[in-house]
Amino acid sequence: MIHKIWITLFLVGIAYSIVTGTVINVNQAVVAGARDAISLIITLAGVLTFWTGVLQVANKAGVLRGMEKALRPLIRLIYPKLGPGHPAIKYLTTNMVSNLFGLGNVATPTGIKAMKELQATSPDPSKPTFEMYTLLVMNTAGFTLIPTTIIGIRAGYQAANPADVLMPILFASGASVILGLAFHQIYSSLKGVTSSGKGPKLGRRQAIWRK
Amino acid sequence: MAQIGLYAVPVFLLSIFVMAFIKNTNAFDDFVEGAKEGLGTAASLLPNLVGMIVGVKVFLASGILDSISAMLDPLLSRINLHPQLLPLMILRPLSGSATVGYASELINIHGPDSLVGRLASVMQASSDTTIYIITVYFAAVGLKEMKHALKLGLITDLFAFGLAIVAVSLFF
Numbered sequence: 001m002i003h004k005i006w007i008t009l010f011l012v013g014i015a016y017s018i019v020t021g022t023v024i025n026v027n028q029a030v031v032a033g034a035r036d037a038i039s040l041i042i043t044l045a046g047v048l049t050f051w052t053g054v055l056q057v058a059n060k061a062g063v064l065r066g067m068e069k070a071l072r073p074l075i076r077l078i079y080p081k082l083g084p085g086h087p088a089i090k091y092l093t094t095n096m097v098s099n100l101f102g103l104g105n106v107a108t109p110t111g112i113k114a115m116k117e118l119q120a121t122s123p124d125p126s127k128p129t130f131e132m133y134t135l136l137v138m139n140t141a142g143f144t145l146i147p148t149t150i151i152g153i154r155a156g157y158q159a160a161n162p163a164d165v166l167m168p169i170l171f172a173s174g175a176s177v178i179l180g181l182a183f184h185q186i187y188s189s190l191k192g193v194t195s196s197g198k199g200p201k202l203g204r205r206q207a208i209w210r211k
Numbered sequence: 212m213a214q215i216g217l218y219a220v221p222v223f224l225l226s227i228f229v230m231a232f233i234k235n236t237n238a239f240d241d242f243v244e245g246a247k248e249g250l251g252t253a254a255s256l257l258p259n260l261v262g263m264i265v266g267v268k269v270f271l272a273s274g275i276l277d278s279i280s281a282m283l284d285p286l287l288s289r290i291n292l293h294p295q296l297l298p299l300m301i302l303r304p305l306s307g308s309a310t311v312g313y314a315s316e317l318i319n320i321h322g323p324d325s326l327v328g329r330l331a332s333v334m335q336a337s338s339d340t341t342i343y344i345i346t347v348y349f350a351a352v353g354l355k356e357m358k359h360a361l362k363l364g365l366i367t368d369l370f371a372f373g374l375a376i377v378a379v380s381l382f383f
Contacts, residue, residue: 002345002357009266017273025272033268037261044260045253049246054227056245057238061231101219111344112252112351119352128354133363136348140304140364141371142339150336153315159323165332168378173337175374180367191359 083198088117304341
């Protein structure tokens with residue numbers, strides 16, 4: 001489906017600009033788009049490199065395990081099929097926390113790490129698993145505690161109270177996560193999407209620690 | 212409230228380094244080991260991003276969005292939805308920066324405390340750049356088959372837009 005969307009973007013865009021005689025804009029858009037993509041990837045590469053490095057430090061220092069422990073009930077609710085020893089859980093946790101605090105720079109590397117771990121235990125690595133879709137819905141809903149961008153814009157245009165949209169935003173994004181997950185639950189079960197599985201069994205020492 | 216956003220990253224970093232110091236791990240070696248992976252991932256994303264961003268730019272540059280919203284004007288005003296909100300909803304999953312630009316323009320024209328300004332604010336903030344997230348997350352693990360990803364992502368966005376309308380009428 002993404003293939004069709006991609007082709008449609010070009011087909012519609014080019015055809016429409018030829019019809020309306022704005023074809024010069026297409027020429028500019030090709031150059032500008034390619035340049036934007038490269039400058040985005042330069043930023044993204046820096047951010048990804050730094051944060052995957054820091055995440056590894058956090059992982060080895062036990063910080064991720066601490067967060068994982070604190071948010072276990074929530075993660076278990078959202079990802080019920082993953083075993084407690086699944087290596088993706090600590091990244092799913094950090095991804096959720098960074099989204100809550102609006103840290104997009106941390107959310108992307110943690111989300112990618114989680115995807116990789118979810119793929120590693122998948123029965124068929126060429127297909128997305130149930131948990132990968134769940135992670136996607138969790139991220140596309142953009143649930144965040146402090147939507148800083150929009151509050152900043154509203155403040156810039158002299159809103160009486162720039163943050164008065166906070167409650168409606170929390171309501172709309174929170175409820176859309178729940179509805180999105182519910183839809184995913186039904187739809188993916190109907191389509192027979194497989195789970196990433198329980199993951200490796202816990203060793204005895206870990207099992208004791210996790211109690 | 213905004214203070215939390217300001218301190219979140221430094222405090223998160225600080226707690227990681229304090230823990231690494233206390234536990235006396237080989238922090239720099241760990242960093243380099245993890246960082247290599249991030250660099251590789253970023254490099255592998257480049258073709259996907261160039262393709263997708265150029266596509267979005269070409270689509271937007273043609274000006275078709277304005278025509279669509281003008282066309283749907285009578286239909287949308289019947290359900291009390293300002294026609295200028297439609298491009299926002301189409302832009303939202305495609306491009307984060309274009310959405311922010313368009314939303315701030317709506318807030319500028321109609322005023323931040325108007326119905327349109329508030330709806331634009333809530334719609335912008337309660338969903339995310341679905342196409343970009345799918346491109347990045349799924350390309351990073353080398354998945355060619357995205358199957359239901361787009362459907363799920365876009366339906367969640369639709370839920371968010373509907374709920375934004377409900378929320379604004381509920382809270383204001």
